[in-house]
Amino acid sequence: MATRVALKASAARPDLTSVLEDKGYRVTGPRLNIIRLLGKKNEGFSAEEINYALPGVGRATVFRTLKLLLGANVICKLTTRDGGVKYSLARVEHHHHTVCVKCGTVGDFRDVTIERLLRTLGDEIQGQIVGHRIEVDVVCPSCQKASRN
């Protein structure tokens, strides 16, 4: 058996890059850089944050790529209570978000009951339902702990 050849240093998670190929987009340097960075994020993040972390990549390209990944359901975008914007990695298909009102940490959740309920909401609602957004404001466990001091 041949000696294992070193992979291209720190390759991105193939599942994320394949998203580009699947949709016929080119796998370019800037896009790879952004995707690699996102792969490391466990918290919500802002576009400016990505832009700042990747000085070689133009701001417009950051926004363009985020939009692209948004369309591929790789990331999600949400509006916080104070009108701010947050992106976060999408780990499950359709889901909703909790946002800590103290520290801004984003959590994902999915409740089938709510989904079903919203679908049967047709009686109370004018028109045909084509989508929805739910955001739940929380005080996260660690902020709860911190404020108990």
Add this chain to the structure above:
Amino acid sequence: MATRVALKASAARPDLTSVLEDKGYRVTGPRLNIIRLLGKKNEGFSAEEINYALPGVGRATVFRTLKLLLGANVICKLTTRDGGVKYSLARVEHHHHTVCVKCGTVGDFRDVTIERLLRTLGDEIQGQIVGHRIEVDVVCPSCQKASRN
């Protein structure tokens, strides 16, 4: 009895102005102008729209007053699917919104089941729930009709 002195021309609906007094805010000209205008709005509106309609009132004051009315639950603010912002008169206490994805018309609804459900969501969710936002994207009846042509 003295001749009735002409009231300050076109007084605003007292219910809306009293909101200011109740909270200890001054009832000023600019605020009255904005409130009067809002009283006539049956659709959602933007801050710039108000600003444009009231050239005598500064843009900052428009935003300041909207924020104030937001705090008094006189109006509500929502984010549309495409990231735009809409304000609309609040006719019921706590409620949610439908937004037509074609024409942007805002509707209000309130479903007690959802409220109850969200409150009992605590098991699936990290942290203590302190609020929520729900927006439902719809195609409104008139846009449905229009697209059937």
Add this chain to the structure above:
DNA sequence: CAGGGCTATGAGACGTAGTATCATTAGTGT
């Protein structure tokens, strides 16, 4: 491997939504 064509990029202008600063104005209580 040279073109050619199209996609993607970066710089920067521009747009919209909103806040901060600050000098001035105008309600309000006495």
Add this chain to the structure above:
DNA sequence: ACACTAATGATACTACGTCTCATAGCCCTG
């Protein structure tokens, strides 16, 4: 009438994006 304070408007500034346009880089075909 006066003084105190809240409110205002002009203007600068921030956040979040989009648009334009000249340039660069994939990628296919000959």
